[in-house]
Every structure is written in structure tokens, then in C-alpha cells.
Amino acid sequence: MVDVFMNGALSGQVSSGSKFMEQVIASRRKGTISKVLNIRYCKAEDKIEISTSKDRLRRPVIVIKEGVPQITKEHIKQLKENKLTWSDLIKKGVIEYIDAAEEENTYIALYDKDITKEHTHLEINPLTMFGSNTSLVPYANFNQSSRLNSGMKNQRQGISLYALNYLNRLDTNMNLLHQPQKPIVKSFTQDIFGDLLAGGQNMTIAVLNYEGYNMEDAIVINKASLDRGYSRSTHFRPYTTEKLRYAGGQVDKITIPDKDIQGYTVEEDYRFLEEDGITYPEVDVKGGDVIIGKTSPPRFLSKLESFSAMANTRKDTSVRVKFGEKGTVSKILLTESEDGNPLVQIEVRDSRIPTNGDKFSSRHAQKGVIGLIANSEDIPFTASGIQPDMLFAPYGVSKRMTVSHLIETLGGKVAALAGRYVDGTAFDSETYGDLREELLKLGFKDDGTETLYDGRTGKQYKAKIFVGSIYYMRLKYQVADKLQARARGRVALLTRQPTAGKAVEGGLRFGEMEKETLVGHGASLLMKERFDSDKTHVYVCDRCGAMATYDYYKNKAICIPCGEKAKTSTIEVSYAFKLFLDELMSIGIRPRLHLKDKYSQ
Numbered sequence: 001m002v003d004v005f006m007n008g009a010l011s012g013q014v015s016s017g018s019k020f021m022e023q024v025i026a027s028r029r030k031g032t033i034s035k036v037l038n039i040r041y042c043k044a045e046d047k048i049e050i051s052t053s054k055d056r057l058r059r060p061v062i063v064i065k066e067g068v069p070q071i072t073k074e075h076i077k078q079l080k081e082n083k084l085t086w087s088d089l090i091k092k093g094v095i096e097y098i099d100a101a102e103e104e105n106t107y108i109a110l111y112d113k114d115i116t117k118e119h120t121h122l123e124i125n126p127l128t129m130f131g132s133n134t135s136l137v138p139y140a141n142f143n144q145s146s147r148l149n150s151g152m153k154n155q156r157q158g159i160s161l162y163a164l165n166y167l168n169r170l171d172t173n174m175n176l177l178h179q180p181q182k183p184i185v186k187s188f189t190q191d192i193f194g195d196l197l198a199g200g201q202n203m204t205i206a207v208l209n210y211e212g213y214n215m216e217d218a219i220v221i222n223k224a225s226l227d228r229g230y231s232r233s234t235h236f237r238p239y240t241t242e243k244l245r246y247a248g249g250q251v252d253k254i255t256i257p258d259k260d261i262q263g264y265t266v267e268e269d270y271r272f273l274e275e276d277g278i279t280y281p282e283v284d285v286k287g288g289d290v291i292i293g294k295t296s297p298p299r300f301l302s303k304l305e306s307f308s309a310m311a312n313t314r315k316d317t318s319v320r321v322k323f324g325e326k327g328t329v330s331k332i333l334l335t336e337s338e339d340g341n342p343l344v345q346i347e348v349r350d351s352r353i354p355t356n357g358d359k360f361s362s363r364h365a366q367k368g369v370i371g372l373i374a375n376s377e378d379i380p381f382t383a384s385g386i387q388p389d390m391l392f393a394p395y396g397v398s399k400r401m402t403v404s405h406l407i408e409t410l411g412g413k414v415a416a417l418a419g420r421y422v423d424g425t426a427f428d429s430e431t432y433g434d435l436r437e438e439l440l441k442l443g444f445k446d447d448g449t450e451t452l453y454d455g456r457t458g459k460q461y462k463a464k465i466f467v468g469s470i471y472y473m474r475l476k477y478q479v480a481d482k483l484q485a486r487a488r489g490r491v492a493l494l495t496r497q498p499t500a501g502k503a504v505e506g507g508l509r510f511g512e513m514e515k516e517t518l519v520g521h522g523a524s525l526l527m528k529e530r531f532d533s534d535k536t537h538v539y540v541c542d543r544c545g546a547m548a549t550y551d552y553y554k555n556k557a558i559c560i561p562c563g564e565k566a567k568t569s570t571i572e573v574s575y576a577f578k579l580f581l582d583e584l585m586s587i588g589i590r591p592r593l594h595l596k597d598k599y600s601q
């Protein structure tokens with residue numbers, strides 16, 4: 001007997017698993033049971049799984065019966081004449097939706113020419129095996145699958161025009177591309193998603209090495225292209241504060257804080273506040289500037305304290321521009337929160353021109369950072385005077401086997417020269433051969449190479465250089481968000497180590513590898529300075545070896561278990577070691593330090 005599980009719960013048994021599955025599928029195709037039902041017979045575990053829940057991804061395929069696809073030429077003709085709809089085909093059992101579980105029992109042919117007696121289904125189009133993002137990759141069938149996965153991820157990271165009403169919204173940490181373009185080599189899914197869903201720009205590239213500035217994955221960008229506005233974007237960051245009420249009738253105040261309140265910094269930080277305690281639009285701000293002035297009552301007051309002077313010292317809880325950021329105040333919104341408290345929201349925008357280290361990627365996961373922004377006059381040029389926007393090193397292609405990157409570049413060249421879009425839909429694209437032929441007709445070499453001249457010397461390159469046009473995306477990872485340096489600053493209370501993380505102006509770890517560079521340079525004094533910065537003094541009992549406590553009344557260190565007579569010594573250790581000893585004691589382990597005189601034998 002075979003157990004039958006309905007949405008995960010055991011609900012009965014049948015005598016033959018495969019026969020039962022056939023019957024269920026047949027009745028589903030006939031329409032006597034629900035079309036959303038999917039069934040799987042697992043032979044190894046001898047069980048049947050039936051799913052009708054909402055949490056499954058399902059995809060449509062054409063049904064094959066005894067080696068004959070159920071869709072006919074008549075169907076297709078009627079579809080074209082609008083006499084038949086998609087739902088009609090599902091009702092007739094020509095097309096059915098299967099989920100991942102049912103797919104285990106199927107044998108799906110990619111093309112109708114491949115169909116054998118064993119096949120159960122036929123793909124409507126091989127492209128449907130991709131997700132929506134992956135299907136946007138042109139010539140995707142020429143790539144290895146892992147490149148498609150990363151290409152899909154890169155497309156999600158690409159900056160675009162994400163919503164047309166962006167001026168009326170306050171989104172967290174959002175980037176906006178100024179001049180998005182539709183790719184000229186595109187998949188047909190691009191047309192389904194529409195022109196607005198474009199997250200990049202078409203650019204002319206030359207595949208060559210440039211002084212090593214584009215070694216590994218780095219790219220060299222033409223400064224003239226950036227000056228013309230290539231990949232320019234704006235970063236938006238909202239700042240929010242709520243005017244809260246506290247127990248005892250105390251409230252937050254949105255105002256210019258008085259100088260005597262707790263946490264007031266310097267007057268200069270508050271210079272942009274107007275009378276209402278809020279800054280004004282179109283003012284240029286930088287990290288640390290107050291944009292909303294706010295004071296809060298002191299918290300955690302005991303009953304006694306509430307009568308003292310403490311109750312009147314308010315603290316500064318102003319909203320400041322994040323450390324390391326800059327921008328222009330672009331909108332100010334006064335509204336109410338869900339709880340009915342007054343709410344102030346300010347958006348700061350920052351125009352971002354690509355700089356060294358900003359990340360770019362094509363749709364084939366050929367991602368890289370800018371290694372050099374080269375002056376236009378130094379960039380190579382073709383015989384007709386065309387200068388590439390970008391120089392791309394050739395090693396990246398052979399290593400990652402992104403053949404489609406090269407085909408798209410060639411297709412882009414044809415598209416740009418012929419003034420038309422090139423169809424690069426995976427499995428169903430314009431062929432490479434046709435593109436080469438067309439390029440030849442357009443007066444170029446069919447392999448896409450051209451004679452290039454070095455911009456710096458004017459000399460002709462000995463080799464022919466591959467020049468073409470390809471769609472590139474600017475990714476959201478930008479140097480402006482990551483750049484950080486600190487000379488001195490806060491330390492954590494517990495460990496006395498510098499705080500970690502950019503948001504808290506944290507320190508940068510000087511780790512093992514960095515240490516080795518100092519060793520390599522023989523910079524021993526710097527190394528000493530870097531590695532013993534947190535020394536502390538501890539008192540140790542000479543008799544028992546435990547850490548002694550310092551008695552400030554008697555002005556001497558005392559070991560409490562051994563009494564006042566025991567002698568103590570002062571030693572210098574790192575604070576982290578002292579903390580470690582404290583932590584051991586907190587779990588009931590008593591560490592002892594047995595001291596010896598450094599100078600005696």
C-alpha cells in the first residue's frame with residue numbers, strides 16, 4: 001500500500017502509486033478536479049504527495065500524450081486570430097501548470113523535434129526555465145549557468161529609475177539613475193516588462209589592456225563620458241524624528257537647543273536650523289550637521305531626582321546627517337506618526353558622479369570596479385575617431401567563459417550602426433553568423449575588430465582591437481558609501497577597544513596581514529605604538545596570585561582573602577587580558593598570576 005499525503009498530512013492509502021497518479025492527472029486535465037492541484041509519486045519513499053496550497057511556484061508546460069504534443073496548428077492559428085485564449089488552452093488540458101514536486105515525475109522536451117515516446121511535456125519556450133531577471137540576459141544560452149545566477153543578482157543591484165513618483169516618496173537609502181536607457185541588444189522579455197524597467201546604459205567598449213589600470217576585473221572609464229553624464233545617479237537618504245510624550249507630562253521639543261543642555265556640541269553644527277528648529281530646503285549639509293533640532297527630557301529619573309535640578313537638564317537628541325555623508329536637503333515633510341505624534345521627515349539627496357572604485361557590471365556578471373578615469377585625450381581612438389567609453393581587459397572573459405558578453409558586444413555594434421534593436425532572446429536569438437554578415441555589409445570587419453590608435457602617442461596598435469557596444473549597469477555599491485578613515489575616536493566601554501563599524505565612526509582593524517607589512521618594513525616603533533595602545537595596571541597579590549583591589553582610603557592595594565599584611569605588586573598588562581581574567585572569575589574560575597622578578601635569575 002502507498003501512503004497518500006494531502007498538503008503534508010497523511011490522509012489515506014492506495015494500492016498502486018503510479019496508477020493513482022495517472023488517474024489524478026487525467027481527471028485534472030479533464031477538469032473534474034481542481035487545476036491548482038499537483039501530485040507527485042515518490043517511488044523511493046513509496047508515497048504520494050498532493051499539494052493544493054498557495055505557497056508553490058508553478059509554471060506552464062504543454063502536455064504530450066503518446067509522443068504527440070497536445071497543442072495543434074489549429075490552436076496556434078486560433079490564438080493568433082484571438083478566437084482562443086490562454087485560459088481556454090488550460091481548460092482543454094493542452095497546457096497545464098506543474099510545481100517543483102510534480103516536475104520530478106515529468107520528462108520535459110525543450111523543442112518539439114526532440115520529442116520521444118517517453119516525454120510527458122514540452123516547454124512552451126526554453127526561455128521559461130529562467131526567472132524573470134535571468135531571462136533578460138541576452139544570449140544567455142551561451143553562458144555557463146553560474147554566470148547566469150550572478151548576472152541575475154547583478155541586475156537587481158543595478159541603479160535605475162525605480163519609480164516614477166520618486167519625488168513624492170521617502171524611500172530608505174535609494175539610488176536613482178539619471179538617464180536610464182533601454183538595452184539595444186535585448187531579450188523579448190524586456191518588451192514585456194516595458195521600457196521603464198531599464199537599469200543601465202549602452203556604452204562603447206574596447207577590449208584591451210590599458211597600462212594595467214584595468215587588470216583583473218577593473219575597468220578604465222573615459223572621463224569625457226562621465227562629463228557627458230554617463231551613469232550619473234542621485235542617492236536619497238531620509239531622516240526621521242518623532243516628537244514623543246513621556247510619563248509625567250514631559251515631551252520632546254523640536255527647537256534650536258540651548259547651549260547648556262546635555263550633549264550640545266558646537267554652535268556651528270546648529271547653523272542650518274531655522275526658528276522652528278528644522279532646517280530649510282536646498283541647503284548643503286555634511287556629516288554631523290544638525291538638520292532637526294530636538295531636546296528630550298532626561299530618562300530614568302527616580303522619584304527623588306524628579307524634584308532636583310536634574311529634572312531640568314534636558315538632553316540633545318537632534319537629528320544629524322550621518323557621519324561621512326554629504327548632500328542637499330531636498331524635501332521636508334511635517335506629518336503625524338501612526339500613534340498621532342508629530343513627525344518630521346527630511347530627505348537629503350546627494351549627486352553621485354562615478355569615481356574610482358565604483359562598481360559596474362554587464363548583464364553577464366562581468367562586474368568590476370573603476371580602476372582609472374582616464375582623460376579623454378589619452379583614450380585610444382578608432383580610424384573614424386570613435387573613442388570607447390570604457391576599456392575592458394580581455395582576461396576576464398576567458399576566465400569566466402561569458403561568451404554572451406562578447407556576442408552582446410558584437411550585437412550592440414550592429415544595433416548601433418544599423419539603428420535597430422538586436423534580438424538576443426536566449427535560445428531564440430538572432431544568430432552570431434547573421435550579425436557578422438550584417439556588420440560586414442555595414443562596412444566593418446565581421447569579427448568586430450578595428451584599427452585603434454593610442455591616444456597618448458598617436459601610434460597605431462599592432463593588433464586589431466575588438467570594439468563594440470554593450471549594456472552596462474552601475475551597481476549600488478559605491479565608494480561614497482564605504483569610504484571611511486579615523487584618527488582618534490570613541491572606544492567601547494567594556495573592552496576599551498575602538499568601536500566597530502562605519503556608522504559609529506569605528507576604528508579600522510590593524511590585523512595580522514597589516515602587521516606583517518610593518519614587520520616587512522622594519523617599522524618596529526610604529527608596530528609597538530599600534531599593538532600596545534590599551535595597557536593598564538593591575539595589582540597582584542604576591543602570596544596567592546589573585547588580582548588585588550585598590551583601597552583609595554589607605555592608598556594601597558589589598559588582597560582581601562590574604563588580609564592587609566600580604567604584599568602586592570603592580571604589573572602592566574593589556575586591558576583585554578584584565579577583562580579576560582574578570583570574565584574567568586565571573587564563571588567561577590579563579591585565575592592566579594605567579595610573578596617572578598624580571599631581573600633576578
Ligand SMILES: [Zn+2]
Pocket residue numbers: 541542543544545546559560561562566
Ligand atoms: Zn592574596
